[in-house]
């Protein structure tokens with residue numbers, strides 16, 4: 001279980017996260033829905049150790065606090081982040097980017113198998129394994145970013161707007177790969193603006209507004225929830 005409890009975060013005087021509680025069980029897929037600026041990226045960054053929450057916040061993995069763990073040690077604990085904007089190394093090849101992801105100790109023993117798994121998930125990457133990443137399409141770069149995160153052998157994979165700026169057909173391809181990732185038992189914490197596709201692969205979801213959680217339900221219920229319809233799905 002990855003548990004976030006009473007998480008608050010300030011940027012100067014601005015309270016970006018206000019007493020957030022979110023949990024994900026091993027193997028579960030959870031989506032955080034919210035408008036721009038709601039604080040979704042900040043939540044993922046806090047879990048990844050990239051920003052420092054307020055004192056009373058709790059972030060725990062399998063019951064052990066990971067709050068205060070430096071960002072480069074978070075993958076070692078079993079949590080990987082695919083950041084918004086992907087964070088891939090453009091001047092390195094696909095293969096080199098993947099290899100960099102295998103740095104945590106927990107990943108080294110299974111590096112060869114994981115390379116094979118990622119090429120199975122994304123056959124396009126196998127074809128282009130020696131290609132420089134900056135010469136690839138946005139969708140392919142997103143596959144590299146997800147592949148690199150998976151190389152760390154995570155228990156939980158956090159994805160910040162993976163569909164952003166991609167053509168619908170590429171988004172469909174990415175999400176069908178994410179379904180296969182789910183089948184390997186990895187828990188997914190997803191931040192998305194593409195509400196319908198993200199609910200289609202999620203077990204549960206949370207609604208975020210101005211730094212607070214304002215709703216939580218099963219994905220099935222959220223698909224027909226009036227507030228979700230109104231805010232995100234063009235309903236009235």
Ligand code: ATP
Pocket residue numbers: 011014016034035036037038039040041042043
């Ligand atoms: P988006 O989808 O636009 O990224 P979001 O829901 O992910 O939105 P955050 O990026 O987490 O939201 O931002 C939450 C709030 O905190 C916003 O008001 C934003 O302007 C502010 N904020 C984010 N990063 C910083 C920062 N480094 N310094 C100051 N304020 C910040």
